[in-house]
Amino acid sequence: MHRLWNRIDFAFSSAWQNFWRNAAVSVASVLIVWVVLLALGSLLLVLHSLDQIVAIEKTKASAISVYLADTTPLSSAMDFKLHLEQDPRVTNVAYVSKDQALARFRQLPALDPSVIDTLGTNPLPASLDVTVRDIRDLGAIDQEVRNSPLVDKSPATNYEPNVIDKIILLARVAGIAGLVLIVGLTGLSVFIIMLTIRTAIYLRRKEIEVMKLVGATDWFVRWPFIVEGLIVGVAGAAVAVLIVGFGYRPAVINLQSVLIFVPLAFDPSYLRIVLAAMLGFGLLLGSVGSYLGVRRFLKQ
């Protein structure tokens, strides 16, 4: 126990001294770790939000409204409904009359219903709301119904495939760009931590020479520098964790007020995972950087 304690005490007190003796370089490495982890945490949260948005949009998008021409008789509309219901890809078809469509329209909060009243007539078409099993079939169904003479031509349906695709594309681009950025910054931070450790080793070269001379083991000599790297990693992670931890909810609330129609939500359970990942990655950066720093030099 005494020996272990001595070892820990020596490693931590030397590492702490190294950190401050070498303060400018140490602070630089803390900053770069901080930047990497901030980028990592933000990217994970952004991608998670985009995932959530895509998931919500997908449930909405599994249905399309097929607008019927005003000239279509109700019996033909019902035949058409029956025809669609027999399609194996379709799970449900609901008929919405012109009056029902108008009633729904009046309920939209952003619109002034008096606009409709001034027209005198009901401009909204009746529709068949078709829900499908797999949203990838929506495009094909959209193509089929467009050709029917029963269907209104302006517009034929509310099918809009691009919204989801655009969000998915955005998530993919953000993911790749973020990943490239993080990989680059990771390499840079490992390099800077390595230089920090090398500087610390240089400043301690006399101690190290004596340590080896009197029979200290390689790992006894290395530990203080590994611990110094871990201190850098934890310090950088701590600042980034605080910023992301306290900044996530206000950021979501601010974005919600700007992007009214986007289903953006605060997810505290995912935030905890992100913060843990940031801390773990900070420790990883610190230990890899310092290991690379001590590895070559202690071989002789």
Next chain:
Amino acid sequence: MRVATVTPAAPQISLDRVQKTYPNGTVALRDVTLQIPKQDFVFLVGPSGAGKSTLVRLLIREEKATAGTISVEGQDLSRLKRRHLPYLRRKIGMVFQDFKLLPNLTVFQNVGFALRVTEGALRHLKPKVEEVLSIVGLEGKENKYPDQLSGGEQQRVAIARALVHDPRIFLADEPTGNLDPATSWEIIQLLLQINARGTTVLMATHNREIVDVMRRRVVAIEGGQIVRDEDAGGYHAPALESH
């Protein structure tokens, strides 16, 4: 253990046809064979660049021999694994011309450092440091820093540090190189005292006066070879006698 290792057939330090060529091609030692029994006191003499320091470095395995075998305390150094090297070093006390003290540590801390970094139990540290400081005669100087001490005192601190592991072998590489004659003699007296306690002492030196007065075993190296090895020898070979 002592009885088992100290037999005439197994010297404590043994070099058998040792060669050392540095990577840049310099041949530092060629065909050196030397045996040092336990409790011997040996002067290693020779001009600068003769190979004395190389020999010392080989014994603590700071360098590996290019050819031949070196054994220390019954261990073949060429087969010694790197992770076992620290334990060899703990059996060998070393001092140098430039003392190698840490300027930001006190006398007590400099000596204690050797125990701390070798994971000695800390509760034994204080009595051990006090013991070796009294051997070298530095009681009362525990809290001084190296730059507050004379050269001789600094070398005593280095000797005390080398003694904390109760080494079986004591290697001194030009220990009096930076010291005036009177102080040099004090250091030699200390080394004799250490030798009298049962520790083998090997001292590489240029100090002709000391070697001539002491009449101890002298091993002379020139051009990487042992040119003379005599008991009770002087710095230079006797004029009418060859080894």
